[in-house]
Amino acid sequence: MYIGYTAPIVVFVLSVIVSYIFVMSPTAHEMANNGYVFISSAAKAYAVCQRASKLVQRVLYLRVKENTEASLPMLSKQIENVYCKATSHYNHLDVRLILKQGGVRNENTNFPIDLVLYDSELSSDIDSLKSSVNTIRSGCRVLNLDVDEEPVGILEKVRTYENVVLGGTFDRLHNGHKLLLSQAVLRATKSVTVGVTDVNMLQIKTIPELIQPVDIRIKEVRDFLMDINPDLEYNLFPLKDLYGPTKDDPKFQLIVVSEETVRGANKINEKREEKGIPPMDVHVINVIEDSHACTTAAEECKVSSSNQRMRMLGKIIREPKPNPNIPDWPYVIGLAGGIASGKTRILQKLKEKGAAILNCDTIAHELYKPGLQLNRTISENFGKEVITEAGEVDRKKLGSIVFSDKKQLDKLNSLVWPEVIAEAQRRIKALGEQGHRVVVMEAAVLVRAKWYKYCHQLWSVIVPRDEAIKRIQKRDNLSAEEAAKRVDSQVSNEDHVAVANVVFSPNWSTDHTDTQLEGAWKELQEYLAKRK
Numbered sequence: 281m282y283i284g285y286t287a288p289i290v291v292f293v294l295s296v297i298v299s300y301i302f303v304m305s306p307t308a309h310e311m312a313n314n315g316y317v318f319i320s321s322a323a324k325a326y327a328v329c330q331r332a333s334k335l336v337q338r339v340l341y342l343r344v345k346e347n348t349e350a351s352l353p354m355l356s357k358q359i360e361n362v363y364c365k366a367t368s369h370y371n372h373l374d375v376r377l378i379l380k381q382g383g384v385r386n387e388n389t390n391f392p393i394d395l396v397l398y399d400s401e402l403s404s405d406i407d408s409l410k411s412s413v414n415t416i417r418s419g420c421r422v423l424n425l426d427v428d429e430e431p432v433g434i435l436e437k438v439r440t441y442e443n444v445v446l447g448g449t450f451d452r453l454h455n456g457h458k459l460l461l462s463q464a465v466l467r468a469t470k471s472v473t474v475g476v477t478d479v480n481m482l483q484i485k486t487i488p489e490l491i492q493p494v495d496i497r498i499k500e501v502r503d504f505l506m507d508i509n510p511d512l513e514y515n516l517f518p519l520k521d522l523y524g525p526t527k528d529d530p531k532f533q534l535i536v537v538s539e540e541t542v543r544g545a546n547k548i549n550e551k552r553e554e555k556g557i558p559p560m561d562v563h564v565i566n567v568i569e570d571s572h573a574c575t576t577a578a579e580e581c582k583v584s585s586s587n588q589r590m591r592m593l594g595k596i597i598r599e600p601k602p603n604p605n606i607p608d609w610p611y612v613i614g615l616a617g618g619i620a621s622g623k624t625r626i627l628q629k630l631k632e633k634g635a636a637i638l639n640c641d642t643i644a645h646e647l648y649k650p651g652l653q654l655n656r657t658i659s660e661n662f663g664k665e666v667i668t669e670a671g672e673v674d675r676k677k678l679g680s681i682v683f684s685d686k687k688q689l690d691k692l693n694s695l696v697w698p699e700v701i702a703e704a705q706r707r708i709k710a711l712g713e714q715g716h717r718v719v720v721m722e723a724a725v726l727v728r729a730k731w732y733k734y735c736h737q738l739w740s741v742i743v744p745r746d747e748a749i750k751r752i753q754k755r756d757n758l759s760a761e762e763a764a765k766r767v768d769s770q771v772s773n774e775d776h777v778a779v780a781n782v783v784f785s786p787n788w789s790t791d792h793t794d795t796q797l798e799g800a801w802k803e804l805q806e807y808l809a810k811r812k
């Protein structure tokens with residue numbers, strides 16, 4: 281009798297304690313990857329999201345049990361709440377508030393679900409709700425959340441349109457983009473058209489070399505749209521100017537923009553009016569602030585892709601792969617970059633940190649010395665006139681021959697490059713034997729000659745073309761035309777980035793450059809410690 285009463289109580293108390301511990305303080309290990317929350321009413325979306333964000337580490341879907349036309353104003357408000365507060369309150373999470381109209385049926389998600397959550401009011405429906413989601417992983421856990429509605433203030437009417445349009449770069453989709461796309465989806469009954477800026481529109485951006493290719497950006501936007509409402513028609517295309525198809529297609533009735541791009545919408549409407557096409561209505565969203573922005577590091581105050589790209593500097597952007605062409609030690613980092621990109625300071629700092637520095641241009645000059653094989657080879661191939669009376673290679677004369685004739689340049693490279701890289705490898709080996717763990721190899725032709733094949737990692741240094749020109753003019757006392765010629769004769773920033781493991785951009789203060797370098801060096805030490 282005694283045991284019969286106490287056992288269920290003990291089990292109940294234990295389960296409360298266990299679920300309290302689990303819900304209130306999960307460790308990263310206990311956190312689910314991707315979660316899906318069923319919510320009884322749109323009014324609870326933000327409150328539920330806040331609670332659920334403590335249990336999920338990657339993607340969190342929010343699905344109201346039934347979205348109706350009457351709930352559009354509440355959904356619009358919740359879109360704002362969920363995404364505007366996401367960056368400061370749950371920045372680790374990729375939140376996706378589902379806007380599909382109607383009840384839960386035949387739901388698909390781009391990310392498989394490991395945790396289903398539901399607000400307590402849906403306790404009796406949870407089995408059927410769960411069975412309507414096709415992308416739930418086996419062994420998925422189910423938990424309930426007890427959440428009250430939060431006051432949301434005044435709700436604005438939501439007008440809907442058949443065809444809605446918007447544009448953007450959408451590099452590394454962030455909460456500002458999700459807010460914009462969601463407000464467009466909410467207002468569309470038939471189609472949403474999205475222009476995604478093509479490469480010709482990117483040059484004015486911060487670190488354009490790190491912007492994802494347009495096909496990847498289009499795919500990310502499409503995946504997000506399909507996740508939040510698969511029932512609309514989506515037209516995505518590479519956008520080559522501000523207007524896209526909007527300047528002459530009357531079918532577009534609404535354009536969605538932010539406070540900072542509303543001018544673009546006005547310009548489009550002016551153009552439409554000139555052509556006798558009715559202007560589109562304009563829905564303007566607020567710009568989401570970035571509470572983590574570091575303005576002293578030249579970051580923007582708003583949530584932005586530029587900030588995300590700035591934060592990639594000095595970090596591994598491409599995982600280094602084992603290199604079977606060279607010995608495991610010493611660890612060789614190739615340092616590449618355009619002319620006047622700021623490699624010298626970076627090399628100096630790396631030296632201070634303990635790396636051995638090897639300059640391949642110096643090696644080439646040394647191999648040109650009288651009496652050495654390369655000196656004879658140059659003389660045999662380019663004539664005695666490129667050798668001075670003292671027996672040195674006359675680099676000015678040699679330069680005047682090769683820089684005006686591509687064939688001659690290729691010939692010189694094919695003679696010099698193998699000698700230089702062979703000597704560099706001998707010196708790297710010797711530095712390793714002297715006890716150096718990290719050797720940084722600098723060469724102007726590192727990328728062109730593909731010498732990164734002889735490195736464990738490639739670190740590339742880039743500055744915008746105009747900045748490089750200004751710096752050369754100042755440093756080398758050259759005209760703008762001469763400086764431009766030198767910059768343009770080199771491998772482009774894009775090509776340097778395309779093969780880099782780490783990118784630096786000394787385009788701001790020297791402190792900013794040093795911070796990038798500190799980050800890269802720290803990450804390298806951690807990597808090497810694990811590699812042993």
Ligand SMILES: CC(C)(COP(=O)(O)OP(=O)(O)OC[C@H]1O[C@@H](n2cnc3c(N)ncnc32)[C@H](O)[C@@H]1O)[C@@H](O)C(=O)NCCC(=O)NCCS
Binds near residue numbers: 447451522524545585
């Ligand atoms: C020229 C355009 C398309 C280029 O886009 P942009 O480089 O600004 O793209 P980006 O990816 O940075 O932003 C995309 C959109 O999200 C908005 N946005 C960006 N960050 C935030 C933020 N933190 N909060 C809110 N909205 C944001 C932008 O204002 C923009 O409207 C755009 O700026 C513009 O002028 N749009 C209006 C005209 C238009 O839409 N044309 C295309 C029709 S198909």
Ligand SMILES: Nc1ncnc2c1ncn2[C@@H]1O[C@H](COP(=O)(O)OP(=O)(O)OP(=O)(O)O)[C@@H](O)[C@H]1O
Binds near residue numbers: 620624
């Ligand atoms: N963050 C910065 N802000 C302004 N100027 C800078 C910055 N970093 C470097 N510079 C200046 O830019 C010029 C070019 O830098 P540096 O000579 O280091 O380039 P480099 O990559 O070593 O060039 P090269 O390949 O021509 O030898 C120098 O005059 C340097 O002082």
